[in-house]
Amino acid sequence: MPGHAVNKAEPHGPAADATAPPPTPPRLRRAVLVAVAVVVAVCAGGLVADTVAASRAEHRLSESLAASDLPGSAGLPYHPEVTLGGFPFLTHARDGEFTGATITARGVPAPGCTHTGGDVPGCFAELGVTLGPFSVGDGFDIGPGSVIRTSSVQAYSLLNSVNLGRFLGILDLTVNTPAAADRVGGGGPQFGNLERTSGVVLAGTVALPPGSAPAADGRPTPQNSPSASGYAGPTVRVSVSVDLSVVDGRLHLQAVDFYRGPEEHLDVPDLDAPLRQAVLDRFTATLPRLPMPWDLPATGAHSAGSDVVLEAHADARDLQVDRFAAPSTATVTP
DSSP: OOOOOOOTTSOOSHHHHHHSOOOOOHHHHHHHHHHHHHHHHHHHHHHHHHHHHHHHHHHHHHHHHHTOOOTTSSSOSSOOEEEEEOSSHHHHHHHTEESEEEEEEEEEEOTTOOOOBTTBOSOEEEEEEEEOSEEOSOTTOOOTTOEEEESOEEEEEEEEHHHHHHHHTOTTOEEEOOOOTTOTTTTSGGGOSOEESSSEEEEEEEEOTTTTSOOTTSSOOTTTSTTSTTOOSOEEEEEEEEEEEEETTEEEEEEEEEOOOSSSOOOOOOOOHHHHHHHHHTTOEEOOOOOOGGGOOOOEEEEETTEEEEEEEEOSEEEEGGGTTOOOOOOOBO
16 A cells, blocks of 8 residues: 655644744734833933033033133133033033043133234134043033132143244244154154154244344334335245244244255255354244143143144142133243
């Protein structure tokens, strides 16, 4: 009797259906989706509320910093940019404890700049601060009289080439930070902003003696500066290698020699020794004491691309908000 093949691996009938998982009831699926949507909405709402609260607190601190006590002024001309560290913000603000902060204030008046004339009233610096972990009485309302108790402070005062030129009386001044000799292709995006304390290249036009004698106010104006098209005296435009340092808390520039490359530069002028030295001396000066956040003492100086930076570092200290741009007075020293 012929046999019949039976497929035992594929059961049929009620026994097979008993092993399959029961279908999820539509009502249960709907409840799960609703619960997930509620959780997402709550999280999104919390994030928005946290972001809004942080933005308001940063704006309040910015207003308080802008109220810094400046002579003859109602405060800083522009509100600083402020970022408070710590997430979630609401928790940190409630406790008055933050992981840090960054502050950038632009257009801060730099006293002691003798250049006036045209549409420019004087010199201006950019101030910046990075605070370490700090505490404050009310994290939601950091007012002008609030005191920030921080574990560390890193600060700087930056002059771009235009404002440095006004201090020196070289109104077409440019600043360049050459790459180090061992950095082939230095200056590309992969290297970031180049910094140097020596060998910084300044280029500009100066008058030759005796026409280089300063005007009655000590510095030229845009109309009578050596770089002006209407200037009648002898001039020379040069590239000079300069070293940067701090002298008595002030930025000092020391011209070392004319720059001869390898980067782009102006030709070395054909002058006798006295005239060469007179030209170099125009690039040597000790600037007035620049404004520094909370009047911190400067600890170093360097170039950064086309800017010159005076920096300060300090350990734990208390900082009153409205003393951010505390003034100081000094004069340019040749």
